[in-house]
Structures are given as structure tokens and as C-alpha cells.
Amino acid sequence: MKKLIFWFIFITVIVSGCTGNIPVQIDINATVESAVSSALAANKDFVRQEILDYSQNVQNTQIASQIDQKINNAISELKLADVNLPMEQLTVTPTLSISSNSKDGCTNRFEYVSDVTFPDGSMTLPYTTFTKSWYIQNTGTCTWNSKYKVVYYSGDNVGTAKSFPLFTSDKIAKPGESIIASVKLYAGEGHNNDYTTYWSLQSDDGEIFNGGTAQNIPLSSVFHVGSQYNFYDNLSGAICSDNTGYFYCGSSDKTSGRGVAFYESNPTVESNYAGQPAIIIAPPLIDGGKTSVTFGPVRVPRGTWLRSSISCRPNAPLCNAKVRLYVQVEGLTPQIVTESQEFNDGFVTEWNVQLSDYGYHDQDLTYTFEVEAIGGADKDDEIVFQVPRLTDKAPIL
Known part of the structure; x- marks a missing residue:
């Protein structure tokens, strides 16, 4: 019995650890289809909305694949340990299907898997607008189509709308498949306010349903309005790219020579100081290699600062890179x-950086951190961004 409980806990930790409150380093080096990379290369003046949408859809599938792989690995461990568990309760099929139609008389049900962006307990600034995303599995017998919605259920009414489409295109999610559901939320005025908001799914025929076997567990977002918005809390929902194309944010694997962007809880910087969370960004191992990490959009009020401490790693003598904020x-x-x-x-x-000095306030803004190798790229070119954040606290000079 103790062995059985151990393996249930083991599975739970693996699944919940994929995108929990502490971002996880995920070694993925997948790129988006060449057509999208070509489109981006053809117009580098700005990241167009359709590219942002396409990239997010690709990342959603990659997140699903990672969870699927972790669960499959856990199942293999269970088999080796000769633990008899109902496999149908552990298997996730993450691929999104492209077509539509659900059967009459089916049952709508879902299970929450993890937070993807803005994990519960995150802090943001007053007046900011941000996207909250959850990873969920279709555990019912209905096929979800583009007419399904995420709708406000109860709690603090902080959504920018009462409902949001579950899909932005004609995708579907068949029973057993997993997707990312998102809503856009608004942080109210004033500091030290806590918000809890609950959201349900709504079917194409108007049925509202929640998670769990009893359909009584809605999706939740719990956040605090304080003095800053942390970029590292939202790395899994960012868009990462290098000279070759897109890659999954969270990758620390440099074996293929691609760029990387990942979270570390307390890296040491050149001054030999450690103890603060950071995002590590490195260019691909090619001449003039560039890696970009784009967050947002996040709307901020007048007087907002973007602050971070930037450094090479202390034991990286060949580190030499240009670092930019767009x-x-x-x-x-x-x-x-x-x-x-x-x-x-x-x-x-x-x-x-006081953003309002550049006219940036009360607008939907994206923020891009870029690292470019000077000369030939080297493995030492890992740049540490300590506590990258949006804050209303000015620096102490």
C-alpha cells in the first residue's frame, strides 16, 4: 500500500511540476515549420500578431508533449516496479486535432493539469492586463470545438470580458486530448489587494461545466496586486526564437548549437552575488547568433519601471555579447x-528603464530581451537577467 501511495505521489509531482510556481527547465529544441520562420525573416520590423498566435499554438502542443513524455516515463517506472495502476487514468494524448464535430448525448468534463502562465500566487502591478493560462485535459466523452468558451463563473470579476473562445481557430480537442485554456485578466487599482477569480468551460450548446469527476472544480486564478510583475514567472508563456526559428522557452540544452532561454532560482553573477531568481539567455553557437525572448502583451500604467541586473556568469572568461531590450x-x-x-x-x-520616458504607458506592450554574440558565439555567452520585472518602485540612486 505504501508503495502504491508513493507512485501516485510520484506521478502527481511530475505532472504538477511541469509548469508550477517555479518555472522548470525543459530540454526541448523543436522549431516551428519553415513557412513561419520564413515569414518572420521576411518582416523583421515587428512580430506580427498572426506569428505570435501561431507560435503560441506550437508552444501549446510542445507543453502537451512534455507532460505526455513525463507521464509515459512514470508509467514505465511503475511497470518496472510491478505496480498495478489503471493506465487509462494516467495517459494523456496531447495532440490537437483539426476538424470538428461532437456527438449528441455526450458528457462534458475536464481535469486541471497545471498552470501555464501567471501561476497562482503571482504578483502584478496595479492597472496591468495579463493572460492567465491553464493546461487542461478533456476527460469527458464530448469533442470540444471552436464554439466552446472559457466563461466567468464566480469570485472577483476581473476578466476583460465575460467569456473567451477556447480555440482561436477551427481546432478541436477529442476526449483524452489536452489543451491550453486562456483568459485575459485586469489587475485593479491600489496595492496589497488580493484577487481570486473562477472560470468554467461552456459547450457549443450552452452547457457550463467545471473540472473534476463531479464537475465542481472551476479553473482559478489567484494573484496579488503589489509592486511588481516578474517576467521569470511567465517564461513558459513567452515566445523564444533564434537565427534558425522558434524554440521552446525553458530549454537549457546547447548540444545542438541552438539558442537557449531558461529559469534559474539563484545563479551567481560576476560580482559573485547569488540568491535571486533569473532568466538565462544565450545565443546560438554561430557567428552573429541572436536569441530573443518576447513577453506580453502586458499593459502598464504611467510611472512603471523595467528593471533587471545583467551579467555574464562569473567563470565565463570568453563571454562577450550585446544585450538589448525592445x-x-x-x-x-x-x-x-x-x-x-x-x-x-x-x-x-x-x-x-522608466517606460513612460519613452511614451510607453496605458498601452498593450510586448517586451523582448535579446542577446547577440559579438564575433563567434561561445558557450560562455550565457547572460544572466536577475529579477527581470516591471515595477512601480524607482531605483535607489
Whole structure:
């Protein structure tokens, strides 16, 4: 019996650990179809909305694949341990299907798997707008189509709308398949406010249903309005790309020579100081290699600062890269608001950018962190972005 309980806990930890409150380093090096990369290369002035949407759909499938792989590995361990568990309860089929139609008389049901973006307990600034996403599995017998919605159920009414489409295109999710469901939320005014909001699914015939076997567990978002919005909390929902194309944010695998972007809880910087969460970004191992990580859109009020401490790793003598921050208003060309050259000089560069100085406030903005190798790229070219955040706290000079 103890052995059985252990393996149930083992499975639970694996699934919930994929996108929990602490971002997980996931070694993936998948690229998007060549047509999309070509489209991006053909128009580098700004990241178009259709490319953002396509990339997010690809990332959704990659997240599903990762969870599926972890569960399959766990099942293999169970078999080796000769533990008899109902396999149908553990198997996830993450692929999204393209076509439609659900059967009459079926049952709508889903199971929550994990948070994808803005995990419960995250903090954001007053007046910000952000996207909350959940990874869920269709555990009923109905096929979900493009007419299904995520709808406000109860709690704090902080959605920018009462309902959001489950799919942005003609995808479907058959029974057993898994998808990402998203809503756009708005943080109210004032500091030190806590919000809890609950959301349900609505079928194409208007039925509202929640998660769990008894259909009584809605999707939730719990967040605190305080002094900052942390980019590292939302890395899994960012868009990562290098000279070759898109890759999954969270990858730390450099064996293929691709760019990487991943989370570390307390990396050491050149000043030998450690203890703060960070995003690590490195260019691909080619001449002039670039890696970009784009977040948002996040709408911020006047007076918001973007702050971070930038550094090479301390034991990386060949580190030498240009580091840039782009900010983009939807539909316009992104602008460089700050840049620096990072090499191993024993110092840390402080980014303290007041966005309203550039006219950026009360707009839907995307934020891109870019690292470009100077000369030939080297494995030492890993740039540490300590506590990258949007905050209303000005730096102490």
C-alpha cells in the first residue's frame, strides 16, 4: 500500500511540476515549420500578431508533449516496479486535432493539469492586463470545438470580458486530448489587494461545466496586486526564437548549437552575488547568433519601471555579447529602449528603464530581451537577467 501511495505521489509531482510556481527547465529544441520562420525573416520590423498566435499554438502542443513524455516515463517506472495502476487514468494524448464535430448525448468534463502562465500566487502591478493560462485535459466523452468558451463563473470579476473562445481557430480537442485554456485578466487599482477569480468551460450548446469527476472544480486564478510583475514567472508563456526559428522557452540544452532561454532560482553573477531568481539567455553557437525572448502583451500604467541586473556568469572568461531590450506597441515597430555590452569584467549592469520616458504607458506592450554574440558565439555567452520585472518602485540612486 505504501508503495502504491508513493507512485501516485510520484506521478502527481511530475505532472504538477511541469509548469508550477517555479518555472522548470525543459530540454526541448523543436522549431516551428519553415513557412513561419520564413515569414518572420521576411518582416523583421515587428512580430506580427498572426506569428505570435501561431507560435503560441506550437508552444501549446510542445507543453502537451512534455507532460505526455513525463507521464509515459512514470508509467514505465511503475511497470518496472510491478505496480498495478489503471493506465487509462494516467495517459494523456496531447495532440490537437483539426476538424470538428461532437456527438449528441455526450458528457462534458475536464481535469486541471497545471498552470501555464501567471501561476497562482503571482504578483502584478496595479492597472496591468495579463493572460492567465491553464493546461487542461478533456476527460469527458464530448469533442470540444471552436464554439466552446472559457466563461466567468464566480469570485472577483476581473476578466476583460465575460467569456473567451477556447480555440482561436477551427481546432478541436477529442476526449483524452489536452489543451491550453486562456483568459485575459485586469489587475485593479491600489496595492496589497488580493484577487481570486473562477472560470468554467461552456459547450457549443450552452452547457457550463467545471473540472473534476463531479464537475465542481472551476479553473482559478489567484494573484496579488503589489509592486511588481516578474517576467521569470511567465517564461513558459513567452515566445523564444533564434537565427534558425522558434524554440521552446525553458530549454537549457546547447548540444545542438541552438539558442537557449531558461529559469534559474539563484545563479551567481560576476560580482559573485547569488540568491535571486533569473532568466538565462544565450545565443546560438554561430557567428552573429541572436536569441530573443518576447513577453506580453502586458499593459502598464504611467510611472512603471523595467528593471533587471545583467551579467555574464562569473567563470565565463570568453563571454562577450550585446544585450538589448525592445518594447513594442501592438502593430508598430519595436524600439530599443536600452542596450549594453556584457563581458567578464567583474561588474553587473543595472537596467532601470522608466517606460513612460519613452511614451510607453496605458498601452498593450510586448517586451523582448535579446542577446547577440559579438564575433563567434561561445558557450560562455550565457547572460544572466536577475529579477527581470516591471515595477512601480524607482531605483535607489
